[in-house]
Amino acid sequence: MSKGFTFSQFNDSFILRHPDHDQEVMIPIDEDLTVNQLFEQGLHVYMKNFSAQQTRNFFIQIEQGLDPYDEVWMDGKLYRFDYTQNSKEGQEILLNVRNRFPDETIFDDDKPENILSRYESDRADYPNETFGYYSFVKVPDSIIDRFGLEYSNYDVFDQTDQSFWYALKFDKITEDVKCKIVLPLSEISEEIRNEIFQIIPFTYLARDQIFFARIHNEDKEVSSEIDMFFITIPAVVNNICEAEGLTYPFGEYRENQNLEENIMLWGAVYDTETKKIKHVKGYARFFK
Amino acid sequence: MSYPQASFGLPYAVFSPRNLSLNTLNDIYVLNREGSLERIFDNADMNATAVRTWGIQRSSTSTNSGSFGGIGSGTRINPTQNTQIAMEQFAGLRNPSEAFSGAMTFSSSLTAGSYYVPATQWSGYNTLVGYPIMGSHTNTLFTGTIGGRNATHSLTRLTNSGFANSGGFGIQMTITNTTGQYSVTATDWRRIEISYGSNNAGIPAGYPGAPYQRTLHRTQAANQYANGTLAFGTQALAAPTVSVSTSQSGSTTVYEYNVFWSGFTSTGTFVGVPFTGSNGYFGIGTHTYPASFKILL
Numbered sequence: 001m002s003k004g005f006t007f008s009q010f011n012d013s014f015i016l017r018h019p020d021h022d023q024e025v026m027i028p029i030d031e032d033l034t035v036n037q038l039f040e041q042g043l044h045v046y047m048k049n050f051s052a053q054q055t056r057n058f059f060i061q062i063e064q065g066l067d068p069y070d071e072v073w074m075d076g077k078l079y080r081f082d083y084t085q086n087s088k089e090g091q092e093i094l095l096n097v098r099n100r101f102p103d104e105t106i107f108d109d110d111k112p113e114n115i116l117s118r119y120e121s122d123r124a125d126y127p128n129e130t131f132g133y134y135s136f137v138k139v140p141d142s143i144i145d146r147f148g149l150e151y152s153n154y155d156v157f158d159q160t161d162q163s164f165w166y167a168l169k170f171d172k173i174t175e176d177v178k179c180k181i182v183l184p185l186s187e188i189s190e191e192i193r194n195e196i197f198q199i200i201p202f203t204y205l206a207r208d209q210i211f212f213a214r215i216h217n218e219d220k221e222v223s224s225e226i227d228m229f230f231i232t233i234p235a236v237v238n239n240i241c242e243a244e245g246l247t248y249p250f251g252e253y254r255e256n257q258n259l260e261e262n263i264m265l266w267g268a269v270y271d272t273e274t275k276k277i278k279h280v281k282g283y284a285r286f287f288k
Numbered sequence: 289m290s291y292p293q294a295s296f297g298l299p300y301a302v303f304s305p306r307n308l309s310l311n312t313l314n315d316i317y318v319l320n321r322e323g324s325l326e327r328i329f330d331n332a333d334m335n336a337t338a339v340r341t342w343g344i345q346r347s348s349t350s351t352n353s354g355s356f357g358g359i360g361s362g363t364r365i366n367p368t369q370n371t372q373i374a375m376e377q378f379a380g381l382r383n384p385s386e387a388f389s390g391a392m393t394f395s396s397s398l399t400a401g402s403y404y405v406p407a408t409q410w411s412g413y414n415t416l417v418g419y420p421i422m423g424s425h426t427n428t429l430f431t432g433t434i435g436g437r438n439a440t441h442s443l444t445r446l447t448n449s450g451f452a453n454s455g456g457f458g459i460q461m462t463i464t465n466t467t468g469q470y471s472v473t474a475t476d477w478r479r480i481e482i483s484y485g486s487n488n489a490g491i492p493a494g495y496p497g498a499p500y501q502r503t504l505h506r507t508q509a510a511n512q513y514a515n516g517t518l519a520f521g522t523q524a525l526a527a528p529t530v531s532v533s534t535s536q537s538g539s540t541t542v543y544e545y546n547v548f549w550s551g552f553t554s555t556g557t558f559v560g561v562p563f564t565g566s567n568g569y570f571g572i573g574t575h576t577y578p579a580s581f582k583i584l585l
Binding site for chain 2: 027113285
């Protein structure tokens with residue numbers, strides 16, 4: 001499976017290219033490695049560079065004092081905006097959700113980077129209009145107890161207490177509250193990881209930046225759906241969507257190049273019961 | 289049409305005058321390391337500043353000093369347009385044997401994780417916006433051919449970085465220009481040298497007998513000597529990968545040439561990123577500060 005990549009030999013090296021991107025990677029031939037292993041090594045560097053470029057663009061905008069917001073697309077439609085608490089839109093949603101859920105303690109005025117959203121979707125786990133509040137702090141014991149979380153590591157990138165976030169999702173109609181806990185790869189069973197990587201091959205992803213999320217409710221039940229978040233080039237996601245009979249998140253591939261050029265993250269919703277990917281989401285990051 | 293051929297190894301400048309008029313040399317070619325002729329100027333005007341500058345940069349230190357005025361071989365080329373200039377002044381010019389030779393300082397930084405981006409540790413020298421600006425270098429520009437591109441290049445990065453407290457560390461060197469794409473298959477540079485003066489603070493030497501110098505070869509893993517023996521460890525790390533790409537700086541397209549020496553698994557190994565230290569180090573421990581840096585062509 002090449003997903004559109006070409007891997008051609010030139011003297012003592014292989015060159016990895018994709019026709020839709022201007023990046024090229026040269027991998028010296030190591031006689032102890034097979035061509036497949038060299039191809040994987042090339043993909044690793046390719047995705048690492050791609051991810052680094054996206055991150056760099058992000059920090060350039062942040063350094064200019066701009067505020068990020070994400071357009072989250074799914075099934076070819078704009079599904080929601082994610083705003084920072086620092087933004088006018090974020091403040092409006094915060095006011096709304098605080099009025100409806102006055103006893104919640106997740107809201108933190110000292111964290112302007114926290115994220116707010118308001119959306120409706122056809123996802124089974126979010127049947128009604130929903131508010132979301134993402135907090136970039138270590139998940140507190142009160143949340144662990146309330147939702148019956150039983151994970152041993154909540155550091156999203158396994159960085160020893162450096163990268164945490166979790167969300168509460170507020171159902172505007174039923175007033176149910178759910179916890180979306182974000183987890184490192186190590187907290188998902190090897191069996192499930194392998195099932196997902198059969199569909200979304202690990203080698204085509206920025207391998208150090210894969211993380212997961214699970215949804216728990218206050219009855220301490222966990223959803224059968226798992227979100228896997230990952231970074232790769234749009235062509236790979238389009239290829240996966242075609243293979244799985246899914247709609248590419250941004251509509252037709254290459255139709256919305258502004259979204260593809262600003263892709264920050266992809267999310268796949270995997271159903272552990274049907275063992276299928278239900279949706280793929282694209283997070284396109286913009287600034288203002 | 290036949291071109292002059294080199295009788296010795298190093299690249300040198302030659303002319304291929306066609307349709308020579310009063311002040312027009314149609315093309316200027318350079319014999320590159322691969323032995324093929326590379327066109328440096330197309331329809332060059334001998335009076336042009338770029339041609340004069342090109343000649344000056346390839347003059348020897350001795351000829352590129354003193355007073356102007358001569359027109360013979362080995363006389364100083366006047367950089368000012370509409371001053372006297374002669375073809376013979378370009379005879380014997382040589383391409384440079386090194387690039388970006390200068391004094392480099394290093395620093396370190398920790399970028400906190402945010403908005404789905406992992407925390408990242410950095411050390412070294414960097415001027416690329418979007419990454420921590422660190423260290424300094426006294427000679428950031430080089431005009432000539434490197435990475436398969438004849439241009440004025442900027443040395444923008446020599447860093448050791450990786451996600452905080454995790455694997456994936458490695459050394460990244462980046463050279464940029466604003467005129468055209470690089471080539472991943474270019475062989476026009478051999479290695480970089482970083483010399484530390486009076487101590488190497490445990491950093492493995494580039495060569496036996498050069499204990500204060502670290503070399504990183506274009507074709508060899510970071511822990512491998514030129515003769516193939518290992519600087520440390522029992523197994524060679526992966527040989528460097530080269531990648532080329534573009535980025536935007538406002539309305540300007542920036543072409544990037546990246547070399548990545550991989551294989552470091554933790555912050556504490558070899559040139560691991562130090563977590564503390566007022567100056568930061570491109571390596572473990574302390575060393576004389578600054579270091580001298582150059583790329584050997």
